[in-house]
Amino acid sequence: MAERRAAVSGVTTALTTAALIVVVALPFVFIVLQAIFPDIGAGSFSRPFEHLGAVLKSEDFATQSANSLILGAGVVLTSALIATPLAAIRALYRLPGALIWDLLFLVPFMIPPYIATLGWVLSLQPAGYLQQLTGINLAGFLFSLPGIVFVMAMHTFPVIYFAASRSFAAIGARYSDVSRVFGAGPGRAFWRITLPLATPAVAASLLLVFAMTIEEYGTPAVLGARFDFDVLVTGIDTSLSDWPIDLPKAALLSLALIALSLAAFGFQRRIATARDFDVVGGKSTRAPQRNLGIWRGPALTLFALVAFVSTGFPLLAILATALSRTISGGLKPSNMGFENFRAIMTDSSGALSAMGTSFGLGLVAAIVAGFFGIAIAYVTTRGGSGRGRSLIDALAMLPNAAPGVVVALGLILLWNQPALPVTPYNTLGILVLAYVCILLPQPVRYTVAAFQQVNPSLEAAARVHGASATRTAWRVLVPLVAPSVLAAMLLVFTVAARELVASLLVAPVGTDTIGTYVWRQFDQGSIGEGMAVAFLTIIATTLVPLGILSALRKVERSGSSATNL
Template structure:
């Protein structure tokens, strides 16, 4: 029995390695090969490293790398400046409507950053909504490096806010109280005691923000292009999209971007593993929040201002543009109507086809990613085969895979003349790209769920004569399914509105939600693009919520 179990585990591990090697490892290997051997596409290994030398010699790589670091560090600074005071107030004091503010700060996650950026453009550009209302515009700030990092910070700060508010709530105010007994004021006690105790959580969330910022395409593409602010992501896009196509140069830039993302990911894992300073003893202490007193109104004003700028302005701009009959007509009541929404849902319209395509691809990607993620997590957690460490590493590799790098890897891997059958120039290549990008989500969720299930259940199933697959299907899968469903919903939401990979590898004759919105702006049909954006935000928010509510009701009935 033990020998049969070991054989089955070996077969499952080998299958997981084969799938992950094709889907995850191969695109990265082709990028590496293209960067080292620029003529490998023609079957030649001549001139190794010559493309890297050309990129370095042109000054392209150092400048793009420096700009990427500036964008990442700037976004971290803005996110920290917004999140630290908000999280401290939320966790340490009795904030009126605290749960509602948490919900409001989740909304920036539901607005894709490229849509929020387009909304800011419509608001702050010359003759934009702000100028129509106040006579002033913020184009000078908007189309600048500070403007780019501010908008990215407004999108990313909830990552720090939610992580830090939990840390502050765990720490509480008791340690600061001790310092105040020795004469420290409230601010000094916070900066010298409470904040240092939360540094591990703060550092981990800020590293995650850095990784999100350096991988972002839409914001630097929209705002940075006008001022010549070229980062690694936009440099890769230009190398692939502009003639003559420079695949070796794109591969070199991609390796640097993957390196930066990998360093950020490893640093984030180190901080998470390291944890914080000990603040909880054997005896749990209830978190007592202090009343804000006279600071209640200023605190509420601070939350309201941040919520309005981060959530209200982009949403209102998207709504106003979607309702506008003509952009030049502005905010006049006579210029508002529902004609753009009617055009989006009209039978046979390209917008409706893009909507159906994206939702279908998102569903397929969610199912495929969930299946592969659960299978990989099972191999890592529940088997003792030798290759399970390699499975774990391959499943974590997409953490360092920005969308533009994934797209480049897919092009280099599948656009080869020697493939007898290839997914290139078909919609299936987008599914493969989404699976590669989003695989870590179901792996994380499923691994955590499997770790909570006692191994004695596996042993009982084997004693009863169940095979590895039967045990996984009849016992483990029902137990981990709620966690897996949450991960698949997240995959669906992200895949349905993914931009970068879709722009670069979308087959001719097809459109997704993101490419439709992007191209409507390029073509000047801004109202149609924003109507689609509003529909996207609604669908990708309400559909997952409806599924979760239905699942919760089913559990309650059961």
């Protein structure tokens, strides 16, 4: 029995490693090879590093790198200034409607950044909705560095808000109360006691925001193009899409972007492990939340203002555009109707086909990533040698360091090699590979955590009663981790169905996804139908997964109640 179990574990480890090498490792290997050997696409290893000096010395490389750092730092600072006071109020005081505010602040994170950015453009551009309603023209602000920082911060601040509020809640007010006894004011107690104790969570969220910012394509591409603000991500896209195509330069820019992301995560790890921040012991001594008192009104006003600007404003702009017969007609009742939604239903512009393609690809990617996540989690928690587990874990987390544009470049370089007898390139399979590679870390994290919560004694009991290793895994482990896997699959489906940059670069000729359809409709001036598709996508990819998860929780509760009876 032990020998058979070891053999099954070895086969599972080998197959999982091989699949990870093909799906994850090889695209990154070919990026490195392309950066070193400019003629690798023709099967030649000549002229190594010839392109390196020219790229590093070029003015646009220095500008794009500096702009990426400036943009990342600006978005981190702005997001922190917005999120930190909100998180402190949410965690330390009794805030009316706290769960509702949490839900409203979650919505901006669920809206694809490029769609939210298009909403901001429609609102603040010359003769946009804001100017029509108030006469105020903020186009000069929007199409500037502060404008890009502001728009991106409206999308990323929830990352800091949720991390910081949970950390502040765990710390409570008991430590600051001690400083208050010794004469410190509430502001000084917060800045000198509570905030430093929350350093690990806050630092992790800040650096995650930085990584998200430098990897984001849609917002810099839409807004930065108006005033020649290029970052590394848009530089990679330009190298791949503008003639003459420069693959070696795109590869080198990709490595620079990966290096920045890895540096951010490394810096976060160093901060988190530099000092001891234990604040939760075996006995709960958390002080109750305080009343806001006279600050109740200002606090609610602040929450309402942030919720409206981050959630309501772009959503209303998207809906208004979707209902407008013509953009030039403005916000007039006579210009409002459901013509754009009717056009989608008749599929006159291919919108319905694009939605069907995206939802189908998202479903396939979710299923593949879910089974892949189960296999990886099983190997890393239940089988395989120490080195094998470490290698698989590292490969599974590798996409964390790379944005979608880098993954797309790796797939282009890998699957366009002339020596390959068969290639998924220019088929829908290349999009599935791209989505799975980009989103694989999510199901792996969820499933590994679920496996770690399953007591090994359950597997031992199954084996004592004669079950094989395969049957034990299928009948015991998989059902127990199924809720976590389903949640991860829903996340993969949600993101994959509306993914933009990889779809733009590797989608087969003549194939539109939701992301490429909305993007091209905006470029071609058919903005109404594009925003109608965007609005329906937001509804479908936000409410449907939430509904499924809610139903799943009810089933779990009813099952638990039946078990207790």
